[in-house]
Amino acid sequence: MRVVLLGPPGVGKGTLAGYLKETYHLVHISTGDMLREETKKDSPLGREIKSLMTQGALISDELVTKLVKQKVEHGLDLTQGFMFDGFPRTVNQAQDLDVILESVKAPIEVVLNLDADLDVLLKRLTGRRVCRKCGALYHVDYKVPACEGICDLCGGELYQRADDNAKTIQSRMQVYHESTSPIIAYYAKQGKLKKIDANLEAADVRRAVAAILK
Numbered sequence: 001m002r003v004v005l006l007g008p009p010g011v012g013k014g015t016l017a018g019y020l021k022e023t024y025h026l027v028h029i030s031t032g033d034m035l036r037e038e039t040k041k042d043s044p045l046g047r048e049i050k051s052l053m054t055q056g057a058l059i060s061d062e063l064v065t066k067l068v069k070q071k072v073e074h075g076l077d078l079t080q081g082f083m084f085d086g087f088p089r090t091v092n093q094a095q096d097l098d099v100i101l102e103s104v105k106a107p108i109e110v111v112l113n114l115d116a117d118l119d120v121l122l123k124r125l126t127g128r129r130v131c132r133k134c135g136a137l138y139h140v141d142y143k144v145p146a147c148e149g150i151c152d153l154c155g156g157e158l159y160q161r162a163d164d165n166a167k168t169i170q171s172r173m174q175v176y177h178e179s180t181s182p183i184i185a186y187y188a189k190q191g192k193l194k195k196i197d198a199n200l201e202a203a204d205v206r207r208a209v210a211a212i213l214k
Ligand code: AMP
Pocket: 009, 031, 032, 033, 035, 052, 053, 054, 056, 057, 058, 059, 060, 061, 064, 085, 086, 087, 088, 089, 093, 163, 172
């Protein structure tokens, strides 16, 4: 199964990706994670990416598409299913992704379009904590680890992402509405779009998604 997870910041794409990885063994391709890796390199490019991410701005289509192309052509077992999380974020990226996947004869089959009310998104983002070691997701109210600040799964340290602050979240929401939401119409035209009400709790979202993927 080849899937795109679409939706605004905080809608639960990462959480759903964890479920799809575990249940359907889909490979998780998160451009946000790939870019965060780049920022760890103390290079001019790494610093530029970090600065844009901290502002909540998008990284250029050219750079992100290059990373995805490399991953698809050299780092992916195409006999296995996969899901994109956080990519595409512009119509240009969506068109490029179609070309890349067409060339390896593995087109996207379904686009899960998650949506939730703004107050729900804000609460999820401001309370989100991430494991520095394994990337597992937590929340200060909804998913509290057994031991404060420590990942239940690997014992790694939990941290708050630098872009999960009120000011950056506002820019990220604006960027989503201006640059990313037009992708919804792009995939609807292809007949691949499935709408998911992500105001629901994670277990209900999983059930809705399972019904679509069965
Ligand atoms: P995410 O982890 O998906 O929330 O992404 C975090 C940040 O990484 C975004 O706010 C952007 O600055 C950058 N980013 C991630 N994916 C993309 C993409 N497909 N295109 C451009 N920028 C991206």
